[in-house]
Amino acid sequence: MEKALNVRHLVKEYKMPKGPAFRAVNDISFEINQGECFGLLGPNGAGKSTTMHCVTGFYPANSGSIEIMGRDVSQDPKSARQQLGVCHQEETLDNDFSLIQQLESYAGYFGFAKEKALSRGWELLERFELKDRAHQLSEHLSGGMRRKFQVLRAMLTEPKLVILDEPSTGLDPEARRTLWNEINLFKSNGGAILLSTHYMDEAQRLCDRVAIISKGKIMDCRSPQELIAHYIGLDPIEEEIRPGYKLTRPPNLEDVYLKVTGQRLGGSV
Amino acid sequence: MLHSIFRVWKRYYDVFRKNLVYGVVTTFVEPLLYLFAFGYGLGSLIPTLDYMGVTLEYRAFIFAGIVGQTALFIAFFEGAYGGFIRMYYQRVFQAIAVTPVTLTEVLWAEILWDATRATFGIFAVLLIGSIVGDFSISGAIAYLPIAFLSSMLFASLGVFVASKAKTIEEIGYPQYLFIFPMFLFCGVFFPIERLPETVGFVVKLLPLTGVAVTARSFLLKTPVDWLSVSASIVWLVVFVPLSISSMKKRLVK
Ligand SMILES: Nc1ncnc2c1ncn2[C@@H]1O[C@H](COP(=O)(O)OP(=O)(O)O)[C@@H](O)[C@H]1O
Numbered sequence A: 001m002e003k004a005l006n007v008r009h010l011v012k013e014y015k016m017p018k019g020p021a022f023r024a025v026n027d028i029s030f031e032i033n034q035g036e037c038f039g040l041l042g043p044n045g046a047g048k049s050t051t052m053h054c055v056t057g058f059y060p061a062n063s064g065s066i067e068i069m070g071r072d073v074s075q076d077p078k079s080a081r082q083q084l085g086v087c088h089q090e091e092t093l094d095n096d097f098s099l100i101q102q103l104e105s106y107a108g109y110f111g112f113a114k115e116k117a118l119s120r121g122w123e124l125l126e127r128f129e130l131k132d133r134a135h136q137l138s139e140h141l142s143g144g145m146r147r148k149f150q151v152l153r154a155m156l157t158e159p160k161l162v163i164l165d166e167p168s169t170g171l172d173p174e175a176r177r178t179l180w181n182e183i184n185l186f187k188s189n190g191g192a193i194l195l196s197t198h199y200m201d202e203a204q205r206l207c208d209r210v211a212i213i214s215k216g217k218i219m220d221c222r223s224p225q226e227l228i229a230h231y232i233g234l235d236p237i238e239e240e241i242r243p244g245y246k247l248t249r250p251p252n253l254e255d256v257y258l259k260v261t262g263q264r265l266g267g268s269v
Numbered sequence B: 001m002l003h004s005i006f007r008v009w010k011r012y013y014d015v016f017r018k019n020l021v022y023g024v025v026t027t028f029v030e031p032l033l034y035l036f037a038f039g040y041g042l043g044s045l046i047p048t049l050d051y052m053g054v055t056l057e058y059r060a061f062i063f064a065g066i067v068g069q070t071a072l073f074i075a076f077f078e079g080a081y082g083g084f085i086r087m088y089y090q091r092v093f094q095a096i097a098v099t100p101v102t103l104t105e106v107l108w109a110e111i112l113w114d115a116t117r118a119t120f121g122i123f124a125v126l127l128i129g130s131i132v133g134d135f136s137i138s139g140a141i142a143y144l145p146i147a148f149l150s151s152m153l154f155a156s157l158g159v160f161v162a163s164k165a166k167t168i169e170e171i172g173y174p175q176y177l178f179i180f181p182m183f184l185f186c187g188v189f190f191p192i193e194r195l196p197e198t199v200g201f202v203v204k205l206l207p208l209t210g211v212a213v214t215a216r217s218f219l220l221k222t223p224v225d226w227l228s229v230s231a232s233i234v235w236l237v238v239f240v241p242l243s244i245s246s247m248k249k250r251l252v253k
């Protein structure tokens, strides 16, 4: 089966006003199968968003190749992006329109028929618990609702691959659960997901495979269970969470991250 | 390519239609105010004037000048402030440019829309100028494509300014140091022959002068000053691609 995403030896450098260019992504390779959720786990500055900007084709890579469903994003960006949905880390909603109007105009950029866009739009609004907000401007929604809506929009055109850059930032536990359910549903319908997060529980729960990313490099990449078993073992961990107060808990990806990189994730909840 | 540009243009048009009252007020009221204040106000004090060897009614002279001013103000402000908001605050460009529409296409649509909106405003001025009998009606119809090109020139200046501004306040510099002086000195209100010769020469090279000259030649059948018209064409041909590449440089790292 065709790979949903194939990234080979991606290098991305940012030009600096003074001095040499800064290499934010340093020769990373990975692939995502259809129906798979692939996580980039790393703290702020690890290079997750940079990788994603290259995958969308918005930032040109310095070297390496990127194919979405076999289509090269730099050679053939239109056809590659036809298969892609993106939820940026920043808010990029079109606040001039109501939710349902935004979905209609967004689908138009894909040449998606209006009726199909609307019927799928309504279905997703219902599932994301945003249906009663459909006729409001997105700027009138709470931050968490806007975030959910941005993920929804990425899934609207039934893309083969969605990129979700820290999708659950700013969500309350209830909204996060809705989002996680939708991500799992999207996946079970054969969609592939490239997800970045610095929440180890999110990575553990959603991702079939996790890449441990630090300073622009992938240190290791396996399923969460394998990573934990390989680096930490399966024994419970005793942790002093307050002076004099110890707790035993199962090992998690945070432990793996620390072991592999010597850094903390700084984002667990 | 054209198809994608049109889809994005349509997004702008839909916003305009959705906020029609706002759109109409901000597009039509300003040129109409200038028309009445200067056309009738000043026009009643100054009956006629000499322009490139032709005697014109001042009101007709001013009406045709306001065509150029309308292109300047609507297209520049939409491109500069609107463009900055869409690029910086709303991130509309970034959102669309990860769909099958490319960033180049998004930016073309931005310029074409800004020009469309300015052309709506110009249309109102042309309509009034023709109704009161100051403009040649066939000239006004033939002028419409030129109105659009003139507006594209100022839209591209606006988008260029947006691409260079670090904050939205910084747009004030070109606005006060370039756009307003052009509005006052490029032949909207008085013939530039009145200016000292060296100043007049510089003014002829500014983009609004050629735009006003062209508008008058179509609408009032006055002679053409080819130097200023050529200068405006150069501004157009340079700034449309330059504004797009400058905005791309700002966004794409
Ligand atoms: N536009 C840019 N110019 C220069 N450096 C950048 C730019 N964007 C990101 N960086 C740097 O690249 C590194 C990776 O950033 P990013 O990909 O945003 O990380 P993450 O998404 O994992 O937090 C960071 O050190 C960041 O400061």
Ligand SMILES: [Mg+2]
Residues within 6 Å of the ligand: A045, A048, A049, A050, A089, A165
């Ligand atoms: Mg990031």
